[in-house]
Every structure is written in C-alpha cells, then in structure tokens.
Amino acid sequence: MTAHAPTDHRILVIDDEVQIRRALRTILEARGYDVSCAESGAAAMRELTTQTPDLVVLDLSLPDTDGIELCEQMRTWLAAPILVLSVRSDETDKIAALETGADDYLTKPFSAGELVARVGALLRRAAGTTSAPPVLALNDLTIDIASHRVLRDGVEVTLTPIEFGILAVLAQNADRLVTWSQISDAVWGPDWLADVRTIRVHVSNLRKKIEVHPAVPRYILTEPGVGLRLTTR
Template sequence: MASPERNIRVLVIDDEESIRRALKSILSLRNYDVSLSSSGEEGINLAIETNPEIVILDLSLPDMDGLDVCRELRTWMTSPILILSVRGNEGDKVTALDLGADDYLTKPFQAGELLARMRAILRRAESRVVQPPEIQAGDLTISLAKRTVFLKGEEISLTRTEFEILSVLVRNMDCVVTHKMLADTLWEDGEARDPQLLRVHVSNLRKKIEPGPSLPRYILTEPGVGFRFTAE
C-alpha cells in the first residue's frame, strides 16, 4: 500500500477507543502524523491547534452531533473532511456532503478502501489555497477558527456582520471580492443587499481595525467593484 511522501497531518475525531486505536495503527504505519480526539469540542480545539491536512470524523459523538462539528470546521477550515460513521442512511450522507464533507465511508470499513479514499481526496485538495486558522497582517491577528481579532495584542469587538465581511476578505487575500459576492455571503433577503448598507458595515469595520480609516491599509476599495484585503 502506497505511503505519503511526507508526514501528512491527520485528525481523527471518534468516540470509540477501538476505532481510534485501529486508525492510529493503520495510518502511523504509513507515515501519517495522527492526532486523536474522542469528542466534538476537543476535536474542534485540536483542529485549531494542529491545522490538520485531513480530518476523519465520526457523526455519533458524546457531546455534539458530528454534523455540527463538520459545519463548525467548515466556517474556517478548507482541509478535506472524510466522514466515517455507522450512520449510513442517505439523509445523513447528503447533509454531511452539503455541509462541506468531501467523502463518506460507513463502518465497518476496510483499511484499503479508507486509505484509497484518503489519497483521492488529498489529491483533489492539492489545488486548494489553504489559509491558516490564524493570520498575521501587520498589527492585526485574525483567527478565523476562534472568530477573534486582536490589534496590537488587544482584542477588538466586531459584530457578526463585520467579522463575516473580514472573514470573506481574508479568505480571498489579495483578490478582489465584489459587492455582490459579499452580499450573497452575508444576506439572503434582497432588501439587505443595498450597496450603501454594505459600505456602512465596511466603514465601521475600518474604524475598528485600520490605523487610519480614511487611508485604509488592510481593506482597500476597488472603485465600482468591491474590496480587497491585503496583509502588506
């Protein structure tokens, strides 16, 4: 069985000790760097700490549903998620995939199939641009995972909308994000898509994070098009 050329970081989130032990053995023998978690909250925290390149996630966890873990991870993490669960009904599969999971394998499983699926989704993920869970831009420290922003070491309080705007811009670093792209991400109802309202939120965000809001350093305006975040 082919092994990865380097130690790819894998996070296993599964409450069954026997499954965790088996996966640790299977993957470690093939040069994967494996971290283990037995609960959803612990798994999310480990994902923040280790920034895994692939997550193997069970749906039946003691503290929260694995679907909620998947949803939470996808708010900031682009690494592949492979669901490994006894819950094999079509509804769970469709929901997991809609929430951003890359593949779904039911228990019991064969080691060969698991490894093949991991290799396949890792190949597909190679073209993704992966942002780290914490980004340093000048005096700003932005954690997409923890949803926190620090300016010169002091935490800045942002509204939900302000953080969502910042998050979208940061995940598309140095790329222009159009007014429509931002509005589609932030709001569902058409009334809230008023470009002037979006500009008001961006203006309020700038007042909180920019050293000079009238001459922004981080959030640049592309006239008539949208905005761009730069760390330079």
C-alpha cells in the same frame, strides 16, 4: 502487511472512541500518512490551530459538539477535504453533512481498504488547494477564523455575524481582490444578492472597529467599482 513509502500528507482524525482512533491511526500510518488524533471538538480546534491538515476524518458523535456543526465551522476556513465517518446511516444525516461542507461520507463499520481508497481519492482531488491560516496576525490585528474571534492590540473586538463573515472571507483571500459578488455569495449565500451599498455600510462599521483611522484604512482597502482587499503589508 506491505510497507508503504511515507507521504507528505497529514491527516487529523476526530473521534471520541479510543479504539477507533487507534485503528484509524494504524491503518493510515501503515500507508505512510502522518496522523494526529483528537477526541473532541475542542481538542480538534486546538490541533487545527497548531497545524493545518491535508484531510480530516470526522466522527459526527462527539462529546462536546455535534459533528455536523463542527464540520460547518471548519469549512468556514479549511480547504482540506473532510471525510465523515459515522454510525449514522440515515440519509438525512448524510445530506446534512455533505451540505455543510463534508466531501464524503463513510458509514461504520467500514473496511480498511475502502477507507484508504476514499482517503486517497479525496487527496488526489484536493491536490493544489490550500487553506487559509486559522489565525491571521497583522501587526496590531489578530483574526482567529477558526474560533470566530478578532483582537485589536490584544483586546477582543465584538463583531456582528455579518461583519465577521465579511472579514473572514477577506482573511481567507488575504492580499487578493474579492469582488462584491463573491462577498455577497460567501456572507449572504448564493440565493441572495446583497446590494453593494449594504455591504459598504457593514464594511464602514467594521472599519470603525478594527482600523485605527477608519477614514484612511490600513487593512481593508476598496478597489473602486470591483470589491475589497485585505492587505497584510
């Protein structure tokens, strides 16, 4: 086999079959990629919180979770491309995977050449994109985007799905302005335009839970007439 120069790209393979994990590692490492593997959804989340990959190869049939659900969960914070690799060839599975955030879909069995070509194409298209850290630590506040957990002074804070959605989109864009319409699209979806007053009510409730002084917020700052900013300073 022809030797390939090492690359800076790290790939996470998520598959419950040890033979497939070994085969993928061999194929990808031969092309110079840095490969790590996970045999379950839980193991994948542990890997993801340790180091963010440049690309994920995901099998849909996992022992502890459905791959499509895991794909959707990862996509809440991970910007890296996701290549689904599955024995499921039904069109509905492909559509579901792509609609929940997968970038490409390859059916097993596959050829090494096609796998490498698709990985290379996805990495080229993703060049320059970055993922928000799965865990954002801000003094007394910890936002674990991957696990959907928020801690204040080490104590878990209970947030509603909308409150967490708002906080997650702000954390993904930490120190950057997020407009009201961007928050609406991210939390409620592009087909629903949330009223700014509605968002403000949820933000007010969120501040009461995570801010020491909600009336004088330290983290979630309002840019008058424009949107919100989560500051890390």
